[in-house]
Amino acid sequence: MKTAHSKVTIHMVSSLDGYIAKKNNDVSWLQSSDHFEKGITLSDQQIEAFIKKIDCYVMGSKTYEMALELGWPYGNTPVIVITNRNLQTEKENIRFYSGNLEDLVNKKLKPKFENIWMVGGAMLTKAFINFKLANEIIVSIMPILLGGGTLFFDQVGIEQQLHLKDVKAYKDGMVELCYEILKD
Numbered sequence: 001m002k003t004a005h006s007k008v009t010i011h012m013v014s015s016l017d018g019y020i021a022k023k024n025n026d027v028s029w030l031q032s033s034d035h036f037e038k039g040i041t042l043s044d045q046q047i048e049a050f051i052k053k054i055d056c057y058v059m060g061s062k063t064y065e066m067a068l069e070l071g072w073p074y075g076n077t078p079v080i081v082i083t084n085r086n087l088q089t090e091k092e093n094i095r096f097y098s099g100n101l102e103d104l105v106n107k108k109l110k111p112k113f114e115n116i117w118m119v120g121g122a123m124l125t126k127a128f129i130n131f132k133l134a135n136e137i138i139v140s141i142m143p144i145l146l147g148g149g150t151l152f153f154d155q156v157g158i159e160q161q162l163h164l165k166d167v168k169a170y171k172d173g174m175v176e177l178c179y180e181i182l183k184d
Ligand SMILES: NC(=O)c1ccc[n+]([C@@H]2O[C@H](COP(=O)([O-])OP(=O)(O)OC[C@H]3O[C@@H](n4cnc5c(N)ncnc54)[C@H](OP(=O)(O)O)[C@@H]3O)[C@@H](O)[C@H]2O)c1
Pocket: 011, 012, 013, 014, 019, 020, 021, 022, 025, 059, 060, 061, 062, 063, 064, 066, 082, 083, 084, 085, 098, 099, 101, 119, 120, 121, 122, 123, 124, 125, 127, 150
């Protein structure tokens, strides 16, 4: 856990035209499948090992509610849900937070967790980029145009230099781009 090496990653799955959700909230597009001969495939063990390294998830309340509806994918890993509402849960690994996001990340999460993932949605992405709370952005692009919906980056409002750290192309046509967010 923890320390000066703590890293905050913004991760989301997007269509090629930049949407993370359809207007009707249908999520079947997330399974869009193609065949890219030169792509890679991860084994179940590799995926499991990767997920095990994530120490904590942060998300907006709408993403949280969608995750509950679709089937909770975060197991028992600590999850912080950002909301101004008085939400309740019986799950012990979930905490609700309202207030200053810089305090949350810098004073509460970074001293405790090393690998922090902010997994949506667009509102929270905008806040994390504006307050410079993230170190990297990973976008997994599905081979589809959605034509409308919720944009990943919707009028973020600031210019931000990025450094392309990694690119992976998968056999099912998904392309994963990993960018470091450069400090000013
Ligand atoms: N494709 C993907 O990888 C992916 C990933 C995540 C989400 N999604 C989709 O994206 C959609 C949700 O995204 P979204 O942008 O509409 O919503 P969101 O960011 O998930 O949640 C927005 C809510 O979070 C709370 N919030 C956000 N910023 C806050 C702040 N600075 N202070 C206090 N509370 C704050 C507010 O909650 P209250 O209203 O409760 O106060 C706000 O209504 C869903 O359709 C979801 O399925 C897709």
